[in-house]
Amino acid sequence: DGGITQSPKYLFRKEGQNVTLSCEQNLNHDAMYWYRQDPGQGLRLIYYSQIVNDFQKGDIAEGYSVSREKKESFPLTVTSAQKNPTAFYLCASRLRGGEATEAFFGQGTRLTVV
Amino acid sequence: AQTVTQSQPEMSVQEAETVTLSCTYDTSESDYYLFWYKQPPSRQMILVIRQEAYKQQNATENRFSVNFQKAAKSFSLKISDSQLGDAAMYFCAYRSAVTQGGSEKLVFGKGTKLTVNP
Numbered sequence: 001d002g003g004i005t006q007s008p009k010y011l012f013r014k015e016g017q018n019v020t021l022s023c024e025q026n027l028n029h030d031a032m033y034w035y036r037q038d039p040g041q042g043l044r045l046i047y048y049s050q051i052v053n054d055f056q057k058g059d060i061a062e063g064y065s066v067s068r069e070k071k072e073s074f075p076l077t078v079t080s081a082q083k084n085p086t087a088f089y090l091c092a093s094r095l096r097g098g099e100a101t102e103a104f105f106g107q108g109t110r111l112t113v114v
Numbered sequence: 115a116q117t118v119t120q121s122q123p124e125m126s127v128q129e130a131e132t133v134t135l136s137c138t139y140d141t142s143e144s145d146y147y148l149f150w151y152k153q154p155p156s157r158q159m160i161l162v163i164r165q166e167a168y169k170q171q172n173a174t175e176n177r178f179s180v181n182f183q184k185a186a187k188s189f190s191l192k193i194s195d196s197q198l199g200d201a202a203m204y205f206c207a208y209r210s211a212v213t214q215g216g217s218e219k220l221v222f223g224k225g226t227k228l229t230v231n232p
Binding site: 031042044045058102105 | 120123149157158159161164205218219220221222223224225
C-alpha cells in the first residue's frame with residue numbers, strides 16, 4: 001500500500017547526541033515536510049523540500065538538519081544544538097503541480113531526551 | 115509571512131448538535147488554499163476539507179462545511195450532527211498557490227481540541 005512511513009515510533013536520546021528520524025514515502029510525491037508538535041503549539045514547520053537535492057528552512061530550523069538525496073526519503077537529524085528536542089515529530093508529503101492537493105502524514109515519531 | 119490563528123483552544127458540543135470552529139489567517143497573497151485537518155488520539159493527521167481561495171462557493175464534505183470569508187480572512191469549520199468519533203484536535207492550515215509564485219510552505223494554526231459529549 002502507498003503511504004508515508006516514519007521510523008522509529010519511539011526514540012530515546014541522551015543529551016549531546018545526534019539522532020536521525022526516518023521518513024520514507026512511496027506516493028511519488030515531490031514535496032516533503034517535517035513538523036514538530038508540542039502541546040498547545042500546533043504543528044511548527046522545521047524544514048520542507050520541493051524537489052530532490054533542494055530544501056528550505058521552516059520557522060524553527062535551528063538545531064535540525066535534513067537531506068533530500070532521493071525523492072522518496074527525507075530524513076531529519078536532531079543535533080545536539082537543539083536545546084529542547086523532546087517532542088512529537090511528523091513528516092508529510094504532497095504531490096506538486098495540482099491545485100489544492102492535500103498533504104499526507106506519517107504516524108509520527110516521539111523523541112524523548114533522557 | 116503567512117500566519118494562521120485559531121482562537122479557541124478547546125470547544126465542546128453535545129452529540130447530534132452543531133459546532134463551529136474558528137480560523138483566521140494573515141496573508142498578502144490573492145491565491146492560496148486552506149485546509150482543515152483532524153488529529154484523533156491516534157495522532158494520525160486526516161484531511162477533513164479543503165477550499166481554494168479563488169472559489170466563492172464554500173466547500174462541503176458530508177457533515178463538514180466551511181464558511182470562507184476572503185475579505186475578512188476567515189475560514190471557519192462547521193460540524194453538523196456531531197458524533198463521538200468527531201472528538202479530536204482540529205487544525206486549520208494555509209498554503210500558497212504555487213502556480214502564482216508561492217512556496218510549498220504549509221502553515222498550521224495551534225489547533226482546537228473538540229470534545230463531544232454523549
